[in-house]
Amino acid sequence: MFRQAVFWSVIVLLSGFQPQMTKAQVILGSGVDKSREKLMYFRQISAAESAEPWNYDVTSLRFDLNIDPSIDEISGSVLTAFVLTGDPAPGIRMELSTGFTVDSVLCNGLRVLFVHNGDFDLRIALPAGIQEGEHATAEVFYHGVPPMDAGFGSVGRHLHEGVPAFWTLSEPFGCRDWWPGKNDLTDKADSVDMIVHSPELYRAASNGILVGELVAGGIRTCHWKHRYPVAPYLIAVAVTNYETYSETAIVNGKPVQILNYVYPENKSAAIRQTAVTAELVELFSRFFGPYPFAAEKYGHAQFGWGGGMEHQTMSFMGRFDYEIIAHELAHQWFGDAITLNSWKDVWLNEGFATYLAGMSYEHLFDGYWWPRWKTLAIDYVTSEPGGTVYCPDTANVNRLFDSRLTYYKASLLLHMLRHIMGDEAFYQACRNYLNDPRLRFGYAGTADLKAHLEAVHGSDLSWFFDDWLYGEGYPSWHVKCTALGNYEYVAVLTQRQSHPSVSFFEMPVPVRFKGAKGDTTLIFHHTENGQSWKIQPGFMIDSVFVDPEQWLITKGNSYQIIDDTDAIKIYPNPAGSWLRIELNNTPEKIGLFDVKGRKIDVHYIIDNLGIKFDIEYLASGVYFIEIEISGKKTGSRFVKQ
Template sequence: MKIYLWSLIILALPILTFAQTLDFNPNTLNEIAEAEAKGYTARLLSPQVAPSEDYDVKYHRLELNINPAVRYIKGKVTTYFQTLEANFSTIHFDLNDPLQVDSVLYRGKKLSYTHSDMVLSINLPNALDKAVLDSLSIYWQGEPADNGFGSFEQANHSGAPVIWTLSEPYGARDWWPCKQTLTDKIDSLDVLVTCPKAYKAASNGLLRAELEKGTEKTYHWKHRYPIANYLVAFAVTNYERYTEYANLKTGRMPIENYVYPESKISAQAGTKNLIPVIELFDSLFIDYPFHQEKYGHAQFSWGGGMEHQTMTFIVNYGYELLAHELAHQWFGDHTTCGSWEDIWLNEGFATYLSGLAYEFLQPQTQNWYNFKSSRISSVLSRGDGSVFVTDTSSVGRIFSSRLSYNKGAMVLHMLRWKIGDEAFFQGVRNYLKAPEHTYGFAKTPQFQAYLEASSKQDLTEFFKDWYYGQGYPTYQINVRQEGDLKVIIRLNQTTSHNSVSFFEMPVPMVLTGAGGKTYEVRLDNTFNGQEFTVYPGFKITQAQFDPNLWLVARTSGLTVGTTDVKKGGFALYPNPTTALTRLVLEERAGNIRRVVVNSVNGALMNAPVQVLNQQEASVDLSALPVGDVFCTGGNGERVWVQNVVKN
């Protein structure tokens, strides 16, 4: 199936190549997670307070006056809304207290209002019926609260002032009157920013007009896709602007870049490498969700990046950071996680997609392998922790780089391994295309249902183990050859956390023989101690566990040996060995009564023996010197002797 997918990508995107190697940096993801956790703190410490679930926002027209040299905002917002209940007489907006409301206009007349405890309540002159479309305008100004969350920030870069917003779901009210919710997206939006004409303003959607008047200039941005409140943003400074283009399935689309003048060279070197990435994601998944408008970057001075819809705010132009934030346009902006418990649907996907950029676009490098190795090592650094967020009051847990990002990404990777490339990517496409998820919200059970439909597999156990459960498995693997063609593989497993007693997973292995012959096997491991019989067609000399890094797992031992029960009633494997060997008595030979180890001179050796069952015993040779020894097994009536090579 992977061959099919590669063929699909290569045929659709023949230009996906790089002129240079973009080296994997294992620290990038931690930096992304830390920056996003810092920014998202505002969401948790500032919950929604305005009772606003009785109306649906249809449209906002934001008109803002900004001077980046002065930390101040003055604006007007016109809101079109539709009532969801009858007898609608008061409309509520979220607005932080430091901001002052000058007036509210409704059908040309001023309305009365109250503004306290971060809630703006406006009294309508007459109650409205259900399903009525209406509008009003709010005028406000003030210095936004400096709460350290980055919702409205002023800074300097190389002596030039800059102001940007980083709203988050509960930070938008710090700078404009809005409805803060994760359940209602704004259907369409216009943002008009007036600033001194020495500066440029970047925002969502397409730049429709630049209107100069005296010493000021107004930038009119128009966005005609549904957008979550926290993804509305603007930034103002002395930007330099340049445009690149991506060739998507729907046609040629601009990528608008607003960068600090001092960063232009590094920005151009970085953003050109993102063009094949956006073309890749557009082909692997659904069309770029906002292809009728644009994608873009606006530089700011906050650590990491923020995936504002159609205009990511970015601190630098590192490859993985750019790919991660781009991926959020599909997973986070187009389809948004419906709760903090499901944050992995945003962050796990964005992390995994940055890895897919290495896999598909840099196959000649080690970056994809290094990406997976780094993610697995992060997860294995502790034995606990689920992808499912059990404590949504903890910012550190929600934005845990180990769990929400790394383990989330590897859960997707293991799902892909379990159900195959074709079913995985088709299931993800169906999930994104679903009407309820198109510019909407989703939770994990819905995602699971789409993968089950595409794969025709029941994934209940997988999600129970890997999403809700904690920890990971450790495998002990014994491989023994019987005769010239037959190989027996035995898998034993322990788990790092008691929330999962056993991880049911297909286990990949590669058997190697003389002359470089290889035989790949996929072992559907459903219970502990399970044995598999395979026929590679040659004598094996080596076995590898998961060489391509599909699984989040450890191995406590992988032993390879041969079995020849015809030599006298029992087998020893592995043989040779560096530590443990296992004695297996033929069932017809009775039960094990005694096992001893002697040197070639007949001296009794100190080799601990553990009888595992009536036919098997484990013999520990780790303390013995290198060389030949003899292992003797008896059933009380007969004894058998076999040579063992201790390496």
């Protein structure tokens, strides 16, 4: 809770500096979609994570549910079509909250025995004769009141303008709180039918395409059909008195429908706020390949939960802030089309979604927003010295969806990989990953992404993942510049780490050197402390900035400039009508420049002390004197009062 409080206060501070916005309702940092209400989670997840192996693969699902948002109970059936992949003798196992009553189970249309008892455990006997490798169906008829106290809610209800709304939110382990099935992250159903019967006032929003809507006897039946593989936690339904409207994105010259189900009282505001969605679909399609579910739709359904949830083809939205619209859409590529094969890699989902929302500022907004996003992200990530992006403890939902680590630090890992690889290689590797037939519409983990990045990059990236994904903290750099004369320097980089888990962050470090007569940024491949480089900026350096364009997770950087080569003594400084330089030798060249590096004519006399300049006529400001003696250039700044 404390972390959240710190984070949101950063946003409030920033909002005071926002200039005229170019897009409606931009709130930096608002894209963390699952940071609310998460304390509700119980210890129940351990059952699913440590469960015995499954002996069947799901092929399709057919929900037929009675949902009246004004009452607590839901009822109906879920038919699971599957292929038996193991021994039929013990039957098959499903998970369903023991808050429900199972009325009957049909296997291949025949009534079979079942046992439903503690810890979500539903055991179903198979009829004689079903063999391993065969297709079969199991249809569970059930009714009851969904538990309201698990995960991010699993099932939620509220009143809006006095009208009840019902929704589901199964991530990460909550399917069993509203439907009987195989609650396994890594078994996608190839298709889903969602048939929902509700009082006529209401309509249901769900995955895929609305293939039928019928009102009879005061009951409205909505039939949604989704024909892409879908992980169980991405199947969802929401029911209330929705009003709808559509927008259209153009991807590869073809229209993609963006279908919105919103509360009537929010419709006009939502129309304004979601208008940016088409542009975002087109942007992400350009960088990451066409929207993955283009043959069906993308959409939003409003719900009463504080954040957002990337249900496949129909994100559920508690609010229509810009970043959360971008974030949930981004999940359709990262999370939905390719799903995690373990929650330990949840950084892949939330890191990509957060980063894509960030990079949308880079491409769709004026130049203010992208640097602000990076500043916010880096400040937030470095607000504490440790914490891993990788999440070994999947039983702790707070840790799984930690906004600083799983969202923002993960997003900046991707940003740093882009810096290391270059834009072209980074985006190509992402597209290769998304299009990999072994992964697309299936599952992946960190190793899969890493392999695709390395293939395009041409070399191993373990050093990066070891330090940044599994290690903790961030580096701070010190740059020491020692002048050699002739505007040459030795730059020495040293690094300290905020956390002892990483002994050294090997990184390409951009460093900007600035002076009155020049400005240049160089990249140092920093692999050990005390490493030095001879640099020739061609001007006198007066300031140094580490990571000027914010590619890295770093803070607390410093620099030092040592210039003992300065053979000239200049006074008075600040100067009034005259300025003297003491010299032992007569210079071959003398020049005076303003802060923009423009040469200015100046009167001077050379005497036995050195040079005396007449600067009476100079405007007030900072100037730079450059002299060359025996082929060696040196210089100094002064201020004219």
